[in-house]
Amino acid sequence: MRVPWIDVDSTFAEMDAWSRQLEALFGPRPDGRQGLAAFDAAPGLVEARDGTTRWIADLPGVRREDLEVKVENGTLVLDVKRDTSPQEGWTVRHAERSPFELRRTVRLPEDLDVEAITANFEHGVLTVSLPRRPRQTRTIEIRHS
Amino acid sequence: MEATQTITETKNTNPVPALPPVQWYRPAVDVLESREGVRLVVDLPGVPPDAIQVQSENVTLTIQGVRQDRRLGWRRVFTLPPTVDSTRIEARSENGVLYLTLPLLEAAKPRRIEVR
Numbered sequence: 354m355r356v357p358w359i360d361v362d363s364t365f366a367e368m369d370a371w372s373r374q375l376e377a378l379f380g381p382r383p384d385g386r387q388g389l390a391a392f393d394a395a396p397g398l399v400e401a402r403d404g405t406t407r408w409i410a411d412l413p414g415v416r417r418e419d420l421e422v423k424v425e426n427g428t429l430v431l432d433v434k435r436d437t438s439p440q441e442g443w444t445v446r447h448a449e450r451s452p453f454e455l456r457r458t459v460r461l462p463e464d465l466d467v468e469a470i471t472a473n474f475e476h477g478v479l480t481v482s483l484p485r486r487p488r489q490t491r492t493i494e495i496r497h498s
Numbered sequence: 499m500e501a502t503q504t505i506t507e508t509k510n511t512n513p514v515p516a517l518p519p520v521q522w523y524r525p526a527v528d529v530l531e532s533r534e535g536v537r538l539v540v541d542l543p544g545v546p547p548d549a550i551q552v553q554s555e556n557v558t559l560t561i562q563g564v565r566q567d568r569r570l571g572w573r574r575v576f577t578l579p580p581t582v583d584s585t586r587i588e589a590r591s592e593n594g595v596l597y598l599t600l601p602l603l604e605a606a607k608p609r610r611i612e613v614r
Contacts, residue, residue, distance in 0.1 A: 411541075411543035411544065411594070412543065412593075412594075413541040413542065413543040413593060413594035413595045414539075414541065414593055414594065414595040415593060416593065417593075437528065437539075439528075439530045439537075439539075442532045442533070442534075443530040443531065443532045443537060444530060444531050444532065445528060445529075445530055446529045446530065446531045447527070447528065447529035448528050448529075449526040449527055449528060450526045450527070450528045450539065450541055476542075476543065476544055476545060476546050476547075476593070476594040477541070477542075477543035477544065477593045477594015477595060478543050478544045478594060
């Protein structure tokens, strides 16, 4: 069984157009649902809060050294692979976990603070935080003649 | 984390999630076999090792873990074959994957009979 896309709660209601683009990156899944959950058993989420978009992907069993996140020419690149082959001496009798090796890219919006992007990988969950630069508004004074 | 023989409430040192999980999901599992026993490999992304509960009672083995980052829980129940020793379950967790090794009972291990 694959975990379905989880439409959590109002936290994610703030999702903006760009987030949807980020979400659409992973395209339709075999079960017809849209979402980041291209990975095996991985509910993916794009969460926007306080001007920061968080891209969350479940990558259980991925070793830290097999995971790379980088920004190249305004594009976010994720390279990841997972090996599910058993240790020597063990034979697979039943397999639901699949190996993968993939690259995902997404064009970052102009107002993203590239220097402030952070990535965290904990207990098999990757969270990439993509903060926006604060919008600069300048009010033009209207003079009376 | 230690496997318990009977159903007990496992102490969780992490802050208790404010709300119970909205939904339980079945995690993906691989079942491996060797001469020594059976190994279950369970994807439990987002669950820290000390928040994983493994309980065995008679022939039933329950694995469950609640994610700390979302109101979501993983839960799956297995029926153990009579050949495994459920009192000697070894558990290890790494990168969001639980590895449970269930050794075969001595009597169930393959044995080579020497022919004289």
